[in-house]
Each structure stands twice: as C-alpha cells, then as structure tokens.
Amino acid sequence: xxxxxxxxxxWYDIRDLSNLTNPLLDFVGDNISSELAYxxxxxxxxxxxxxxxxxxxxxxxGVYGERKLIGRIQSRLGPNRVGPFGLIQxxxxxxxxxxxxxxxxxxxxxxxxxxAPVVFVAPAVLLFAVIPFGPRxxxxxxxxxxxxxxxxxxxxxxxxxxxxxxxxxxxxxFGAMRIVAMSISYEVPLVLAMLGVVLFTDTLSLQGMVLWQxxxxxxxxxxxxxxxxxYFICVSAELNRTPTDIAEAESEIVAGYLTEYSGMKWGxxxxxxxxxxxxxxxxxxxxFLGGWSMFGLDKIVPPWLLLVAKTxxxxxxxxxxxxxxxxxxIDQLMAFAWKFMLPVALANLLLVxxxxxxxxxxxxxxxxxxxxxxxxNFASAAAIIYAWARFLGYKPENHPTxxxxxxxxxxxxxxxxxxx
Numbered sequence: 001x002x003x004x005x006x007x008x009x010x011w012y013d014i015r016d017l018s019n020l021t022n023p024l025l026d027f028v029g030d031n032i033s034s035e036l037a038y039x040x041x042x043x044x045x046x047x048x049x050x051x052x053x054x055x056x057x058x059x060x061x062g063v064y065g066e067r068k069l070i071g072r073i074q075s076r077l078g079p080n081r082v083g084p085f086g087l088i089q090x091x092x093x094x095x096x097x098x099x100x101x102x103x104x105x106x107x108x109x110x111x112x113x114x115x116a117p118v119v120f121v122a123p124a125v126l127l128f129a130v131i132p133f134g135p136r137x138x139x140x141x142x143x144x145x146x147x148x149x150x151x152x153x154x155x156x157x158x159x160x161x162x163x164x165x166x167x168x169x170x171x172x173x174f175g176a177m178r179i180v181a182m183s184i185s186y187e188v189p190l191v192l193a194m195l196g197v198v199l200f201t202d203t204l205s206l207q208g209m210v211l212w213q214x215x216x217x218x219x220x221x222x223x224x225x226x227x228x229x230x231y232f233i234c235v236s237a238e239l240n241r242t243p244t245d246i247a248e249a250e251s252e253i254v255a256g257y258l259t260e261y262s263g264m265k266w267g268x269x270x271x272x273x274x275x276x277x278x279x280x281x282x283x284x285x286x287x288f289l290g291g292w293s294m295f296g297l298d299k300i301v302p303p304w305l306l307l308v309a310k311t312x313x314x315x316x317x318x319x320x321x322x323x324x325x326x327x328x329x330i331d332q333l334m335a336f337a338w339k340f341m342l343p344v345a346l347a348n349l350l351l352v353x354x355x356x357x358x359x360x361x362x363x364x365x366x367x368x369x370x371x372x373x374x375x376x377n378f379a380s381a382a383a384i385i386y387a388w389a390r391f392l393g394y395k396p397e398n399h400p401t402x403x404x405x406x407x408x409x410x411x412x413x414x415x416x417x418x419x420x
Contacts, residue, residue, distance in 0.1 A: 021048075042129075045139035049128040053308065054275055059090040061312055062274030066319050073323035094267070102263030105168060112166035113260070117268040120159035123152045124275040131282045132207040134292050134303040145206040146194060149283060153238075156276065157183045160247075163269070164257030175256025178247040178330060182237050185337035190234035192345035193227040196352035197287060200224070206283075210291035216367055217295060221288030223374050226348040226381045228288045230341060232317065235280040237333065239273065242322040246330045277318055278311065285310035339392060347384050351377070 021044050029037035064079060064087065071078025079086030104110055130145040132138040142148060157180060164176020197220055198204060201212040213219055221228040237244040240256075248256035258269055285291060289310045292303030328336070355373045363369045 042139055045129070046125065048137075049131070049133065049139065050125055054124075054128065054278055057278055057312070058271055058274045059094070060087075061315060062277065063090040063093065066322075069316070069319050070323045097267040098264050100263040102261075102265045105260055107168040108260060109166040109168070112162050114265070116159050116163035116166060117261075117265050119162060120156050121268055121272050123155040124272045124279060126152050127276075127279040128282070130206055131279070131286060131307075132210055132291060133307050137292075137304055138207060141205070141207050144204045146198065146204045146209075146287075149206070150191065150194070153276070153279070154183065154187070156272075157238075160257050163261065167257075167260030169260050171254045172257050172259045175247045175259070179240065179257065182240075182244070182247065182333065182337075185334055186234040186237040186341070189230050189337065189341040189345040190238075192342075192349050193224075193230040193234070194287075196224055196227050196349050199349075199353055199356050206286050206291075209287055210293055213290045214293035214298075216370055218367075218370050218374065219288060219290045221284075223370060223377060224288075224348070224352060225378055226344060226384070227352075228284075229381075230345055230348070231284060231288065233341065235284075236318065236321065237337070239277050239280060239318075241277065241318050243325040243327045244333055246328060246333055277315060281311045281314040281318070282307065284314050289314070340388065343388055344384055347388075348381075351380060 021041075025037045025041055025044075028040055067089075068078040068086075079089035082089045082092045104113060127149060129139040130142060130148055132141070160179045161176045164172040164174075164179075167173075197209065200223065201209045201220070203209060203212065209220065233244075235241075240247050248258065258266055261269065285307055291310075292298060292307045294301075294306050298306055355376075359365060359369055359373070
C-alpha cells in the first residue's frame with residue numbers, strides 16, 4: 001500500500017499532530033517492519049517533544065526570556081547586542097560555551113566527574129515521555145504516570161551528589177549535601193499534595209487527570225489551591241530556583257556542586273536545570289491547569305499549543321520569584337519545609353479526602369458541589385495558613401506592611417551625626 005493512500009482527510013489538522021505521524025508508523029509497520037515502527041514511534045516523540053519544544057524553549061524562554069525579564073525587573077535592558085533585540089545572544093553563548101576548555105582537577109575522581117553530567121541529562125529526556133500534549137499526543141500513556149514522574153524527577157539529585165563528591169572540593173560537597181537534604185525535606189509535602197490530587201481525580205495517569213478536569217470543567221489548581229502552592233514551592237526548592245537556591249549560594253559556598261565544573265560539562269548542568277524547570281512547568285500545567293484542555297477552547301485552538309502556552313506562563317512565575325524575592329538561609333529553608341509545609345499539606349490532605357468522600361457518597365458526584373468545594377478550599381487555605389503561622393509565632397502586627405524608605409528604616413545616618 002502506498003503511503004499517500006494512508007493519509008486521511010484529517011492529516012493536515014494541526015490540532016492533533018499525531019495525524020501526521022500515525023500514517024507513517026502504519027506504513028512502516030505494514031510494509032517494512034513492526035519492530036522498526038515500534039522504535040520509530042518513541043524516536044518521533046523524542047524529536048517532537050524534546051528537540052522541537054524543549055531545546056528552543058531552553059534557549060529563548062529559559063535563557064533569553066529569563067535574562068530579559070530579570071533585566072527589566074532590575075531596571076536594565078538585558079541582552080541587546082548580538083542580533084536584533086539580542087535574539088542571537090543565546091546561540092552565541094552556546095557556541096562560546098562549547099569552545100571553552102573543560103578542566104578537571106588532578107585530585108578529582110575523573111570517571112565519576114565525567115559521568116555526572118550524563119546522569120543529570122538523561123532523566124530530563126525521560127520526563128517528557130509521560131506528558132500528554134494532546135488527546136493522542138503522548139509517547140508513553142502509562143497508568144502510573146504520576147509515580148513514574150516523581151521517581152524519575154528524583155534521579156538528578158543523585159547526579160548532583162556525584163558531581164559534588166567527585167570534585168574533591170569541600171564547597172562542592174557542601175552544596176551537594178544541601179541538595180540532598182532539601183530534596184528529602186521538600187519531597188514529603190510535595191507527595192502529600194499530589195496524593196490529594198490522586199484522591200479526587202481517582203487516577204495516577206496524567207492523561208486521566210486532564211480528562212477528569214475536561215469532563216468536570218474545573219482545574220485542579222482552582223479546586224485545590226493549597227496543593228498548587230505547595231507544589232510550586234517544593235519544586236522551586238528541588239530545582240534550586242531563587243529564592244531557594246541555597247545549594248548554589250555564591251555568598252556561602254561559591255557555586256555549590258558545580259564549583260569544579262567548566263566548559264560544556266557545566267553547560268549540560270545549566271541547560272538541564274532549565275529543562276527540568278520546563279518539565280516541572282509542563283507537569284503543573286497538566287495536573288493543575290487542565291493540560292491541553294481549556295473549557296472548550298481546545299476545539300478551536302490546537303491542544304498542544306494550549307499546553308505549551310500554560311507551560312511557559314507557569315515558567316514565568318519562576319522568573320518572577322527569582323527577580324523579586326531574596327534568598328533564604330538554609331536553616332530557614334529546612335524549617336519552612338518541616339514546620340510549616342508538612343503540617344499544612346497534611347491538613348489539606350485531610351480536607352480533600354473529606355470532600356471527596358462527601359462528593360461521591362453524599363452529593364452523588366454533582367458538578368455544582370465542585371465549585372462549592374473550590375470556594376471552601378480558598379477560604380480554608382487562607383485560614384489554615386494564617387492559623388498555623390500564628391501558632392508558630394508569626395505576628396503580622398510586628399512586621400511592616402508597606403515599603404519603608406532607608407531613612408525611615410534607620411539605615412541612613414547624616415555625616416557628622418553620632419550613631420546611637
């Protein structure tokens with residue numbers, strides 16, 4: 001059978017790009033080899049999701065866009081020299097980075113030090129295998145995609161510890177140990193927050209969560225605002241994003257586990273940091289923001305385009321917090337995880353489990369009660385956070401609620417006046 005005969009009258013429909021690939025895979029499977037088609041499918045998915053979406057997003061959202069926005073926040077221009085509006089700056093930076101010499105200390109464990117960047121990069125590719133870009137645009141639609149994602153996303157921690165230990169540098173080791181401690185601490189409230197999502201949607205499949213939100217016309221992020229906020233804070237800590245980038249705090253431990261890295265070895269860590277942030281954003285868009293669906297708009301706009309837009313918008317929150325919030329101390333970061341995030345996550349899980357039981361058993365799964373739960377959850381979120389903060393000793397009346405000028409804050413002393 002000729003390949004053109006396999007093309008349906010919907011092959012040109014850009015709302016579902018699987019219409020372009022499925023005829024090719026069917027042709028290869030029927031006329032060449034089913035084994036080749038089995039291999040070709042994931043390869044096409046890798047090229048489409050990683051090479052076409054992730055890498056350009058790394059360059060022009062994670063590098064150029066972030067530097068531009070941070071520059072504007074800090075009242076400067078950002079990249080504006082190479083190319084029009086500085087658009088070629090990320091490519092110039094990548095070329096320069098590839099030409100730099102990658103140095104290795106004599107006392108370092110060379111094998112582990114060279115292996116760590118490879119181990120750090122590989123999971124980033126695997127994460128996008130379970131992200132549904134559309135109703136049929138998913139590489140691996142596994143039933144336990146959530147568990148898969150959480151398991152694979154924890155692998156970079158091992159690579160970071162390998163990198164910090166192999167350099168034979170105490171500051172690198174300190175940074176790596178901080179990453180391990182932060183990941184263990186923030187993984188607990190993160191899992192508890194995700195458990196609430198699983199309870200309500202009754203599935204571990206990411207595609208199933210999207211379909212649940214599409215069926216009931218509500219986003220999980222609107223239904224469970226506490227879980228959404230906990231997720232954002234936890235992934236910020238695990239990704240070492242400012243203000244939780246204490247593992248790479250230049251003022252304390254130089255560059256953390258990357259202190260002894262240079263050249264393209266360092267570039268792999270830097271690039272995949274952005275890749276993991278994009279994966280976390282795509283995961284958040286899938287689980288909390290409806291994924292490729294959007295209240296019927298996905299019938300007009302290509303679903304994959306909706307997911308890409310939501311992913312980039314969520315990534316903008318990472319940039320916003322980086323440009324506006326100061327870095328936390330390590331003791332503050334750890335105490336916040338165990339003393340604040342964990343109890344709040346437990347309270348949220350108890351509330352969500354109660355609502356799920358009432359919705360199914362007492363309210364016969366009626367949609368109107370989901371919107372009622374949404375209002376209740378927003379109110380309870382404010383109440384839980386405020387009450388627990390007061391219990392821990394936070395008193396808003398002792399803290400300024402408006403910005404104070406330097407003179408009012410006591411930081412300005414005129415020349416000749418004695419400091420008391």
